[in-house]
Amino acid sequence: MAEAQRLLSREMDIDRPCAARIYDAFLGGSHNFGVERRFAERLELALPGVTGVFRDNRAFLRRAVEYLLARGVRQFLDLGSGIPTIGHVHEVARRRTGRFRVLYVDNEPLTVAHSKPLLAAEPRAEIIRADLREPGSVLNAPETAELLDLAQPVGVLMSAVLHFLDDGDDPHGLVRTYQRAVPPGSALVISHVTGGEQPAPMHLLANFYADTADPLVDRSPEWIDECFGGFDRLGPGTCCVSDWRPDPGAPAHPHYRILHGGVARKPARHE
Numbered sequence: 001m002a003e004a005q006r007l008l009s010r011e012m013d014i015d016r017p018c019a020a021r022i023y024d025a026f027l028g029g030s031h032n033f034g035v036e037r038r039f040a041e042r043l044e045l046a047l048p049g050v051t052g053v054f055r056d057n058r059a060f061l062r063r064a065v066e067y068l069l070a071r072g073v074r075q076f077l078d079l080g081s082g083i084p085t086i087g088h089v090h091e092v093a094r095r096r097t098g099r100f101r102v103l104y105v106d107n108e109p110l111t112v113a114h115s116k117p118l119l120a121a122e123p124r125a126e127i128i129r130a131d132l133r134e135p136g137s138v139l140n141a142p143e144t145a146e147l148l149d150l151a152q153p154v155g156v157l158m159s160a161v162l163h164f165l166d167d168g169d170d171p172h173g174l175v176r177t178y179q180r181a182v183p184p185g186s187a188l189v190i191s192h193v194t195g196g197e198q199p200a201p202m203h204l205l206a207n208f209y210a211d212t213a214d215p216l217v218d219r220s221p222e223w224i225d226e227c228f229g230g231f232d233r234l235g236p237g238t239c240c241v242s243d244w245r246p247d248p249g250a251p252a253h254p255h256y257r258i259l260h261g262g263v264a265r266k267p268a269r270h271e
């Protein structure tokens with residue numbers, strides 16, 4: 001019932017900008033409305049260069065997925081996927097292998113409606129409408145059983161989504177549930193907004209998002225690192241996403257350092 005209310009409360013919310021379409025607008029996509037384009041323009045005016053934060057996140061996600069593909073991970077569960085365009089997970093995977101599976105999950109109804117036709121011709125990827133705060137609705141969905149083999153390693157992606165959860169949702173507890181649901185060799189990818197290094201831009205960003213359908217919560221790199229729990233950190237560990245195995249020639253000092261994240265793998269021995 002609580003879950004039905006959550007989903008219904010999103011149903012009518014098309015007059016306010018929403019996170020998925022704001023992100024699409026910043027990435028230069030075409031799956032957004034005037035309300036999100038105006039939001040993106042106003043935010044870029046208030047925080048010149050902030051577009052780079054959204055692009056840095058998408059680039060981090062790409063590098064993380066490439067890294068996992070190179071280590072044999074072939075299945076991905078993308079929680080809070082947004083609209084899978086502009087170099088999203090199945091496009092990254094398709095460049096490397098024909099043997100992959102991606103299940104996208106989002107709780108925003110129009111995001112899912114926009115995404116379904118985009119994935120219609122790709123049998124190896126699917127999107128479902130579910131709330132990651134209800135792990136049972138994700139893990140027990142028929143599409144999950146059809147697409148993913150939870151006995152084999154899975155890349156669980158929580159990219160730019162946990163900051164939309166309140167502390168009352170128990171984000172750490174939710175992450176643990178997904179960690180337990182996948183076998184050793186699986187990996188967890190997380191990115192999250194952080195204001196510690198640059199509180200002023202973070203404050204402004206949070207104020208902008210406060211008026212959207214998806215207010216966000218700023219947390220610390222330590223909080224993000226705690227999400228990984230007993231998983232082995234890969235690459236440089238939890239850091240500013242631009243510093244996580246940057247592409248050769250990438251700018252060493254991004255304008256804003258308000259997004260941290262990391263990648264970690266489930267070891268053979270884990271609870």
Ligand SMILES: C[S@@+](CC[C@H](N)C(=O)[O-])C[C@H]1O[C@@H](n2cnc3c(N)ncnc32)[C@H](O)[C@@H]1O
Binds near residue numbers: 057158
């Ligand atoms: C900023 S977008 C991130 C897109 C993608 N993960 C990426 O990093 O490129 C965040 C997405 O999370 C979704 N979202 C927010 N809260 C969610 C929840 N509780 N369950 C599922 N999706 C959620 C939003 O609808 C939005 O599409």
